[in-house]
Amino acid sequence: MPTLLIRNAHCVATFDDTRRxxxxxxxxxxxxLIEAIGPAADLPxxxxxxxxxxxxxxxxxxxxxxxxxxxxxxxxxxxxxxxxLFGWLRGLYPIxxxxxxxxxxxxxxxxMAELLLSGCTTSSDHLYIYPNGVRLDDSIEAAQQIGxxxxxxxxxxxxxxxxxxxxxxxxxxxxxxxxxxxxxLIETWHDARHGAMVNVAVAxxxxxxxxxxxxxxxxxxxxxxxxxxxxxxxxxxxNDHDIAYSREKFNCTPTEYAxxxxxxxxxxxxxxxxKLDDAGISLFAASRTAVAxxxxxxxxxxxxxxxxxxxxxAGVPVGLGVxxxxxNDAAHMVNEARxxxxxARVGRALHPPExxxxxxxxxxxxxxxxxxxxxxxxxxxLALATRGxxxxxxxxxxxxxxxxxxxxxxxxxxxxxxxxxxxxxxPVGTLLLCASQHAAYxxxxxxxxxxxxxxxxxxxxxxxxxxxRLARALAGSxxx
Numbered sequence: 393m394p395t396l397l398i399r400n401a402h403c404v405a406t407f408d409d410t411r412r413x414x415x416x417x418x419x420x421x422x423x424x425l426i427e428a429i430g431p432a433a434d435l436p437x438x439x440x441x442x443x444x445x446x447x448x449x450x451x452x453x454x455x456x457x458x459x460x461x462x463x464x465x466x467x468x469x470x471x472x473x474x475x476x477l478f479g480w481l482r483g484l485y486p487i488x489x490x491x492x493x494x495x496x497x498x499x500x501x502x503x504m505a506e507l508l509l510s511g512c513t514t515s516s517d518h519l520y521i522y523p524n525g526v527r528l529d530d531s532i533e534a535a536q537q538i539g540x541x542x543x544x545x546x547x548x549x550x551x552x553x554x555x556x557x558x559x560x561x562x563x564x565x566x567x568x569x570x571x572x573x574x575x576x577l578i579e580t581w582h583d584a585r586h587g588a589m590v591n592v593a594v595a596x597x598x599x600x601x602x603x604x605x606x607x608x609x610x611x612x613x614x615x616x617x618x619x620x621x622x623x624x625x626x627x628x629x630x631n632d633h634d635i636a637y638s639r640e641k642f643n644c645t646p647t648e649y650a651x652x653x654x655x656x657x658x659x660x661x662x663x664x665x666x667k668l669d670d671a672g673i674s675l676f677a678a679s680r681t682a683v684a685x686x687x688x689x690x691x692x693x694x695x696x697x698x699x700x701x702x703x704x705x706a707g708v709p710v711g712l713g714v715x716x717x718x719x720n721d722a723a724h725m726v727n728e729a730r731x732x733x734x735x736a737r738v739g740r741a742l743h744p745p746e747x748x749x750x751x752x753x754x755x756x757x758x759x760x761x762x763x764x765x766x767x768x769x770x771x772x773x774l775a776l777a778t779r780g781x782x783x784x785x786x787x788x789x790x791x792x793x794x795x796x797x798x799x800x801x802x803x804x805x806x807x808x809x810x811x812x813x814x815x816x817x818x819p820v821g822t823l824l825l826c827a828s829q830h831a832a833y834x835x836x837x838x839x840x841x842x843x844x845x846x847x848x849x850x851x852x853x854x855x856x857x858x859x860x861r862l863a864r865a866l867a868g869s870x871x872x
Contacts, residue, residue: 393423396799396838397439400432402806404450405820406793407778411771413820419450421799424587424838429793441840443833447807449819451774452793453513453541453800453836454725455781458625458663458684458713461503461517461531462488462496465863467721477693478633481558484718488521489563490869493530495862499717500534502859505852506723507714508842511802511831513541514781514790516684516713518625518663520547520597521563528577532590539841539849541588541800543785544581545595545625546574548610550602556641558600567606571613578613584620586789587798589837595625599649600637607653614659623786624655625684628662631695635667647672656681661784663713664689665703666696673699673706682709682784685776687731688722689715697739700732700776701767711781727828729777736768770824803833805845 397420404417406429418435420428428435463484472483500517507515519528528546535542548570551557557564574594582592594614596602607626614622629635629646638646647668650656656675661682668676676683685698703710712732714723782791789798806815806822810829814822823829834842841849 394441394838395439396421396835396840397436397442398445398450398801398803398835399437399442401445401448401450401803403819404429404793405774407452407775408792408794411775417450418445419793419801421835421838424799426793426795426797426799428795443803443840445803447805448832449804449806449815449823450793451511451802451804451823452778452791453802453834454511454729454777455711455785455787455791456507456512456515456714456723456725456728457661457711457781457784458686458715459503459515459517459723460519460716460718461500462491462519462521463716463718464499464503464723464859465491465495465866466718469718469867472718475693476633477631477695478558480693480719485559485563487867487869489523489560490866491521491526492524493526495866496526496530497534498855498859498862500531501538501850501855503717503723504535504538504540505847505850505855507725508538508540508834508836508847509830509845510724510726511804511834512725513800513802513834513836514543514785514787515540516543516545516593516625516785518545518547518595518597520549520595520601522565523563527573528592529581532581536589537850538847539836539839541790541798541836543591543593543623544577545593546570546577547595547597548574548602548606549597550606551600557602564601567603567609570606571609574610574613578617578620578622582617582620582622587837591621591623591785593623593625598627599642599646600634604653607655611654621786622659624657624660626655626662628665629667629672630664630690631666631693645669645672647675651675659786661709661711663715664695664698666690666698668699668703673702673708676703676708677706680707680709682711684713684784685710685732686713686715686720686728687735688728689719691731691735692719692721697735700736709780709783710776711784712777724828725777726823729773730824730828732776733768733770733773733824737765739767770821773824774820799835799838801833801835802831803835804829805832
């Protein structure tokens with residue numbers, strides 16, 4: 393079995409149970425797993441491949457819990473640059489109707505290249521539109537070629553405008569066909585083993601684009617694969633319009649709707665959850681339902697600020713997601729973690745004063761930001777991007793560094809300009825507070841996929857050129 397040695401790292405931030413940070417450390421990898429980690433002098437000095445990690449910070453590979461990779465073809469479309477969620481969707485659905493299998497494959501690899509270069513090693517993707525012969529297999533095969541660990545979610549839309557849904561009728565699918573294809577994908581691609589490179593999840597798009605029956609049947613299908621770890625994913629409580637739609641159509645909150653349909657539980661994660669109220673947070677916590685927090689997208693679409701600290705304090709599993717490349721409009725996981733940190737702090741500062749009764753029976757007024765900047769620390773944000781994301785995706789084999797864990801790592805060069813003046817004090821904090829830094833090396837499953845800041849598995853320049861050509865063709869297919 394091949395071996396890889398990450399030797400003499402300036403600092404290894406393990407994000408293990410005690411959040412150990414080890415100076416002058418090495419990591420020895422055999423095949424796809426970490427075999428040993430600790431002081432450099434205590435570990436082997438040779439291996440089949442050796443990376444000199446002096447002056448480098450080493451982290452667990454970052455984990456992205458929510459994305460729509462095909463949307464990299466429609467970044468910064470002028471007509472929807474200033475739209476909120478529903479208007480943004482209505483403007484883009486007709487364009488996405490022109491997607492082809494080639495477009496999905498190429499856009500998946502472009503999105504994954506951006507993630508890998510930011511130190512992300514595992515990503516989910518929510519593909520919910522299947523025109524012109526597009527299949528989820530196109531995304532999975534693209535991921536295998538580029539070398540990213542992948543949670544591919546079989547999204548779906550079945551409720552068109554004529555039936556009271558948001559999407560145009562021409563981009564929705566028959567529900568029996570959706571369920572049949574979802575079962576095929578799980579049986580073909582889903583791997584429940586330790587170190588799996590591909591998982592498949594079941595992911596109706598949203599309460600405003602699928603029927604109650606499809607939500608229920610999707611949950612039943614996923615749970616019929618007993619012991620296989622097939623998870624459920626959708627969007628929930630993203631903005632005020634989302635809440636209003638739920639109250640008008642279902643006479644309840646989105647969380648109550650999810651509960652009624654069997655969409656709460658430790659096998660479920662919901663994207664956004666910006667508008668969860670206290671009752672919703674309690675239901676999520678009691679059921680161990682997880683949240684993919686997407687701070688950049690939530691800001692871009694003016695959806696609001698998710699109550700991340702309240703979710704965490706209640707015991708809700710939370711990870712980070714870059715969301716679609718047309719609502720972020722980037723896929724940089726370090727930047728996403730930085731935005732999560734900053735947004736949590738400003739969100740708390742905007743919180744209105746609260747009158748509370750203390751244990752002594754005295755009522756006092758507490759003003760927003762009573763935790764101050766400690767509402768979210770740099771290490772808290774990185775924990776969301778690593779351990780948190782692993783928990784959200786139901787993976788116990790990624791998200792922190794320890795013997796027996798998957799060999800997924802991100803290395804950042806502390807000698808670069810962005811770290812100047814900060815890394816000498818705190819390299820971990822500097823990564824988030826001072827920079828949106830690219831990784832010098834990214835290792836997935838023991839394989840070096842980014843080397844010295846360049847993608848090692850595909851030639852990037854021709855890929856970008858091809859992607860831009862397809863993006864022009866897609867936008868041109870619907871000039872209106």
